[in-house]
Amino acid sequence: MASQILISEVGPRDGLQNLDQVLPTAVKKAWIAAEAAAGVTEIEVGSFVPAKLLPQLADTAEIVAFARTIPGLTVAVLVPNAKGAAAAIAAGAHKITLPLSVSETHSLANLRRTHEQVLAEARAIADLIAALPVEQRPHFEGSLSTVFGCTLEGAIPDAQVMRLAEALMQAGCDEIGLADTTGYADPAGVRNMVRMVRDVAGAAAVTGIHLHNTRGLGLANVLAGLDAGLTTFDSSLGGLGGCPFAPGASGNIVTEDLVFMLEAMGLDTGIDIPKLLATRAILAEALPDEPLYGFVPDAGLPLGFAPAIARPQHELEMAV
Amino acid sequence: MASQILISEVGPRDGLQNLDQVLPTAVKKAWIAAEAAAGVTEIEVGSFVPAKLLPQLADTAEIVAFARTIPGLTVAVLVPNAKGAAAAIAAGAHKITLPLSVSETHSLANLRRTHEQVLAEARAIADLIAALPVEQRPHFEGSLSTVFGCTLEGAIPDAQVMRLAEALMQAGCDEIGLADTTGYADPAGVRNMVRMVRDVAGAAAVTGIHLHNTRGLGLANVLAGLDAGLTTFDSSLGGLGGCPFAPGASGNIVTEDLVFMLEAMGLDTGIDIPKLLATRAILAEALPDEPLYGFVPDAGLPLGFAPAIARPQHELEMAV
Numbered sequence: 001m002a003s004q005i006l007i008s009e010v011g012p013r014d015g016l017q018n019l020d021q022v023l024p025t026a027v028k029k030a031w032i033a034a035e036a037a038a039g040v041t042e043i044e045v046g047s048f049v050p051a052k053l054l055p056q057l058a059d060t061a062e063i064v065a066f067a068r069t070i071p072g073l074t075v076a077v078l079v080p081n082a083k084g085a086a087a088a089i090a091a092g093a094h095k096i097t098l099p100l101s102v103s104e105t106h107s108l109a110n111l112r113r114t115h116e117q118v119l120a121e122a123r124a125i126a127d128l129i130a131a132l133p134v135e136q137r138p139h140f141e142g143s144l145s146t147v148f149g150c151t152l153e154g155a156i157p158d159a160q161v162m163r164l165a166e167a168l169m170q171a172g173c174d175e176i177g178l179a180d181t182t183g184y185a186d187p188a189g190v191r192n193m194v195r196m197v198r199d200v201a202g203a204a205a206v207t208g209i210h211l212h213n214t215r216g217l218g219l220a221n222v223l224a225g226l227d228a229g230l231t232t233f234d235s236s237l238g239g240l241g242g243c244p245f246a247p248g249a250s251g252n253i254v255t256e257d258l259v260f261m262l263e264a265m266g267l268d269t270g271i272d273i274p275k276l277l278a279t280r281a282i283l284a285e286a287l288p289d290e291p292l293y294g295f296v297p298d299a300g301l302p303l304g305f306a307p308a309i310a311r312p313q314h315e316l317e318m319a320v
Numbered sequence: 321m322a323s324q325i326l327i328s329e330v331g332p333r334d335g336l337q338n339l340d341q342v343l344p345t346a347v348k349k350a351w352i353a354a355e356a357a358a359g360v361t362e363i364e365v366g367s368f369v370p371a372k373l374l375p376q377l378a379d380t381a382e383i384v385a386f387a388r389t390i391p392g393l394t395v396a397v398l399v400p401n402a403k404g405a406a407a408a409i410a411a412g413a414h415k416i417t418l419p420l421s422v423s424e425t426h427s428l429a430n431l432r433r434t435h436e437q438v439l440a441e442a443r444a445i446a447d448l449i450a451a452l453p454v455e456q457r458p459h460f461e462g463s464l465s466t467v468f469g470c471t472l473e474g475a476i477p478d479a480q481v482m483r484l485a486e487a488l489m490q491a492g493c494d495e496i497g498l499a500d501t502t503g504y505a506d507p508a509g510v511r512n513m514v515r516m517v518r519d520v521a522g523a524a525a526v527t528g529i530h531l532h533n534t535r536g537l538g539l540a541n542v543l544a545g546l547d548a549g550l551t552t553f554d555s556s557l558g559g560l561g562g563c564p565f566a567p568g569a570s571g572n573i574v575t576e577d578l579v580f581m582l583e584a585m586g587l588d589t590g591i592d593i594p595k596l597l598a599t600r601a602i603l604a605e606a607l608p609d610e611p612l613y614g615f616v617p618d619a620g621l622p623l624g625f626a627p628a629i630a631r632p633q634h635e636l637e638m639a640v
Contacts, residue, residue: 149622149623149624150623151623152623153623154622154623154624155624182622183619184622186581186584186585187543187581187585188584188585188586189584189585213615214615214619215577215580215581215615215616215619215622216539216574216577216580216581216614216615216616217539217577217580217581217584217615219536219537219539219540220539220540220542220543220581222540223507223540223543223544224543227547254536257535257536257537260535260536260537261506261507261535261536261537261540264506264508264509264537265506265507265508265509266508294536295533295534295535295536295537296535296536299503299534299535302469302471302474302502302504302535303469303470303471303472303473303474304469304474304475
């Protein structure tokens with residue numbers, strides 16, 4: 001198990017895209033700056049989609065430009081196609097993620113694209129990136145969404161998942177992401193999936209996972225991912241985003257709880273938990289009607305809790 | 321990892337003892353009967369403590385007598401001392417648990433007893449049991465409470481935990497339980513603790529754990545316990561019990577979510593999830609002001625979900 005873990009905060013993208021309201025650009029900037037100041041080193045700040053589809057994310061180019069001014073921060077964005085990727089590159093994103101739903105039914109329903117059409121976009125994005133000077137090339141992730149099952153199709157055959165992972169690598173992706181879009185994953189499934197996709201894409205190309213907490217298994221699935229060797233985990237401040245069920249049922253896993261678990265295990269996230277918790281106030285003020293989730297924010301830290309960085313090395317080795 | 325897992329439902333004891341109201345005896349019976357009918361094979365039905373301290377559990381003897389009439393059900397109770405154990409034996413409990421808080425500060429605050437005084441009670445209970453005919457002897461568990469840390473003392477030294485585990489075995493316990501009374505446990509800590517206590521008590525004597533979900537890590541800690549070889553997990557229907565924080569922050573882990581996770585992993589709990597979910601209606605009707613927690617009850621089962629028992633054996637082997 002790695003001792004350093006990367007938390008990729010997806011709230012400004014995944015958290016906001018489902019809201020009825022549009023968070024003001026200034027608030028987004030304050031949120032991103034505060035999380036970065038708490039030690040978060042990768043933030044998915046938006047998505048390059050038509051503003052008429054997602055007005056919540058219409059300011060993504062401005063947000064990317066702002067986020068790039070924060071030293072040490074990896075600025076990630078989601079794109080649905082090569083047109084979005086071109087905009088992401090123009091704005092200066094460090095990392096571009098293209099989702100490919102392994103359920104073709106879901107892909108057609110959500111993106112109105114077949115698998116082959118999405119793969120063609122992936123190839124076009126890879127071409128755009130290859131045309132850039134090496135030092136300007138963003139990292140390109142192809143993310144397998146609904147990979148643990150689809151609300152329309154149910155379980156997706158392993159062979160189909162592996163074929164699509166291979167196709168994304170052949171299209172020119174640097175990395176394959178795994179996304180439990182539907183909250184269907186369980187720990188055994190996570191371990192299997194990581195092993196399986198690494199078999200076709202290589203271990204170095206499969207390091208991250210996007211988990212939801214729809215059925216309460218989010219952190220157990222993180223633990224399974226850690227055991228399988230993953231080192232990057234997506235999460236959302238306050239569990240904001242994709243929240244179809246209440247109470248307590250957030251879509252995204254809660255960054256605060258995730259960081260607590262990892263640090264309690266002696267894994268170094270680089271994130272200051274009290275500072276991270278304080279960041280919630282920005283959302284609470286700007287989105288007073290949105291529930292903010294999280295157990296640790298309510299329960300507080302255990303008495304005498306010490307983050308990984310403050311603990312003696314021999315204790316950490318024992319703990320892991 | 322074992323393929324069969326025992327869920328020990330603790331709601332009728334741990335769930336009810338913190339309520340302001342007293343659940344009628346008839347409702348308790350209906351609840352216990354319904355859970356047993358859903359496939360739950362061990363239920364902690366009450367506690368033999370003075371009725372003036374816990375009026376919620378004053379009918380424990382009657383509940384034990386009722387629960388014993390349910391075929392195949394292990395009827396467990398908590399006792400604070402030898403007097404309670406004598407009552408439990410008279411009522412016919414199959415399993416008796418004596419908690420010993422590894423934090424002496426907590427032990428004094430909650431039970432007004434030192435470690436040595438609790439160990440003396442353990443020896444007296446073992447003597448009571450030894451005086452019974454073999455076929456009438458209940459299983460005797462000594463449960464190490466606050467074992468992952470105490471809200472008054474913080475972390476408890478490993479040496480103290482090991483000394484007390486050994487002392488409980490020497491006092492005559494059949495089994496050592498681990499209880500995260502405070503919700504301080506993390507997955508690395510669970511793995512360490514199981515290894516450590518097994519070192520002194522033997523693997524066969526350390527099979528179960530009582531976890532809380534106070535900081536959202538309940539199911540991740542279950543996974544860590546599974547990996548460490550544990551096979552018995554306490555939980556509470558609807559997460560009832562010990563619920564100091566809201567929203568979503570239950571004290572006990574939620575039986576429904578726990579069973580879902582295990583069955584999704586291909587582990588056989590013997591529990592029918594739809595029947596288990598239907599059991600919630602009994603609590604919802606009888607305790608309309610108490611929040612019932614759980615993600616799976618809100619989100620439902622994944623499309624095409626099959627419990628462990630219904631899946632082909634080769635798939636289960638792959639999954640685990």
